[in-house]
Each structure stands twice: as structure tokens, then as C-alpha cells.
Amino acid sequence: MDSAIAASLESLHPDAFGWAVHCCGGDAARAEEVLQNAYLKIAADRVRFDGRSAFKTWWFGVIRYTALEEQRRARFRESLLGKLLSTFTEEHHPSPARQIERDERARELRAALEKLPARQAETLHLVFYQDLSLSEAAEVMRVSVGSARQHYERGKARLRELLQPAPDHE
Amino acid sequence: MSDDLKPLFDHLRESEREAAPAWHPRYLRTPAPRPLSVPKLAFTAVLACAAALWLLRPVPPGVADLPPLLDSEPRELFASLDAPSSDFLLPAHLTIHIP
Numbered sequence: 001m002d003s004a005i006a007a008s009l010e011s012l013h014p015d016a017f018g019w020a021v022h023c024c025g026g027d028a029a030r031a032e033e034v035l036q037n038a039y040l041k042i043a044a045d046r047v048r049f050d051g052r053s054a055f056k057t058w059w060f061g062v063i064r065y066t067a068l069e070e071q072r073r074a075r076f077r078e079s080l081l082g083k084l085l086s087t088f089t090e091e092h093h094p095s096p097a098r099q100i101e102r103d104e105r106a107r108e109l110r111a112a113l114e115k116l117p118a119r120q121a122e123t124l125h126l127v128f129y130q131d132l133s134l135s136e137a138a139e140v141m142r143v144s145v146g147s148a149r150q151h152y153e154r155g156k157a158r159l160r161e162l163l164q165p166a167p168d169h170e
Numbered sequence: 171m172s173d174d175l176k177p178l179f180d181h182l183r184e185s186e187r188e189a190a191p192a193w194h195p196r197y198l199r200t201p202a203p204r205p206l207s208v209p210k211l212a213f214t215a216v217l218a219c220a221a222a223l224w225l226l227r228p229v230p231p232g233v234a235d236l237p238p239l240l241d242s243e244p245r246e247l248f249a250s251l252d253a254p255s256s257d258f259l260l261p262a263h264l265t266i267h268i269p
Contacts, residue, residue, distance in 0.1 A: 010193050017190035039197040106185040109178050128179035
């Protein structure tokens with residue numbers, strides 16, 4: 001593998017984990033698995049950076065897609081057919097249970113983000129957490145810039161509402 | 171991009187960075203192909219045996235190998251009734267006469 005790509009991956013690792021956690025709805029253990037699978041894709045040359053976009057944008061797109069794949073697999077495993085098949089071909093990949101110690105504010109923000117529509121939450125995460133521009137966020141999410149802007153504006157308004165302290169009732 | 175929401179996300183980012191698993195070069199190593207598990211191996215063996223038995227099953231004989239059936243000479247219908255043989259089982263008054 002290209003050493004420049006390896007270095008980029010290493011420097012992006014903490015943020016990539018944060019993005020994976022977001023894509024997995026706050027589940028850190030599943031995020032770790034998703035990130036590991038995304039790395040494997042690069043190592044096995046199943047995905048290749050072609051230089052048409054920024055590396056971070058491309059890499060986050062890969063993570064997002066891998067998380068969606070993992071979500072579909074999880075849904076299949078939970079289905080009746082999946083449970084039946086797993087009795088014959090069961091393979092255990094226990095991921096280390098990682099409990100993220102989050103303080104109250106971080107927990108509140110995470111909970112509020114989970115209440116937003118997925119696209120709005122994704123846009124806000126990519127812009128505020130990952131410091132991507134709206135056009136880069138649109139590229140990761142594979143939507144138009146106009147659509148990303150709409151998600152961004154609506155998401156911000158809704159998030160502010162959700163983070164407002166509840167009025168005291170007498 | 172300055173926004174009042176930015177500090178909140180920065181805070182979340184910091185707390186999640188602390189929880190992120192440490193980077194390890196093994197992430198970028200291609201895994202060795204995993205050996206087949208015992209149930210998979212057994213299933214494959216059973217499948218192979220079934221396929222072999224199906225391929226080696228006795229083949230039914232072809233049409234050319236069958237003995238000839240109903241291979242009598244063509245002759246007139248009811249020809250045998252015109253001239254009943256001596257060992258005809260019916261009594262004379264019951265014998266059918268075809269005009």
C-alpha cells in the first residue's frame with residue numbers, strides 16, 4: 001500500500017472512528033467493526049482512491065457505505081432466515097465491548113442528533129464535527145450541494161430546538 | 171464556519187477521540203485466508219459425496235437396448251373367429267357367428 005495513504009489513514013483514524021460511531025447510531029463497538037472492515041477493503045484493494053476528491057471525503061464515503069452494508073447484514077442476521085442459517089455456519093467475531101465514557105453534554109448532543117432525520121444529522125456531523133465544507137459533506141453523502149444545504153439549515157434549527165432546556169412546569 | 175453549535179460538536183469530538191481505539195498498523199494488513207470451520211468442512215464433504223453418488227448412479231438402459239414388444243405379424247381382425255379351433259371353450263349354441 002502507498003505509504004502516503006497509510007499515513008493519511010493513521011492521521012484520520014480518530015475522526016474516522018467518530019464518523020463511524022455516528023454512522024452506527026452511537027454504537028461504539030459496531031463502529032469499531034465497521035472501521036476495521038473499511039480498512040480491510042483498502043488493504044485488500046477492494047476500494048481504491050482515484051484522486052478525484054479530497055482523501056478525507058473519499059474515505060468517509062467508504063466508511064459510510066461500509067456502515068450501511070453492516071446495517072443490512074445485521075438486519076439479515078436478525079431475520080428468521082439469518083438465524084436459521086447461522087445455526088449451520090455460525091462464526092463468532094466478538095468485538096471488544098467498548099464503553100464510551102461520555103459526559104453529560106456530549107450525551108445530550110448525541111441523543112439530540114439521534115432524534116434528527118438521518119440526512120440532517122449526517123450533514124451536521126460532517127460540517128461541525130469533521131470540519132468538512134458543505135460541498136464535501138454533499139460528496140460524502142452522495143447528494144447535491146443544494147440538498148446538503150437544506151439538510152444543514154433544517155438540521156441546525158431542529159437541533160437548537162432539541163437542545164433548548166425544557167421549560168419548568170409549576 | 172462559526173456557529174453556536176460548533177463548541178458542542180468539538181466537545182463531543184474530544185470525548186469520542188479519547189474513546190477511539192488506538193491506531194495499529196495491523197488495520198492495513200491483509201488477513202490470511204481463514205481455514206474452513208469444521209461444520210463448513212463437513213457440509214462440503216457431504217455435498218461432494220452426494221454429487222459423486224449422483225454422477226455414478228446406474229444409468230437406465232436406452233430405447234435401443236429394450237427387447238422388441240408387440241412384434242406380431244399384421245393380419246385380419248377377428249380372423250381367429252372365422253375358423254374356431256378345436257379347443258374353443260364355448261358350447262356350440264353360444265358360438266358367435268359373424269355374418
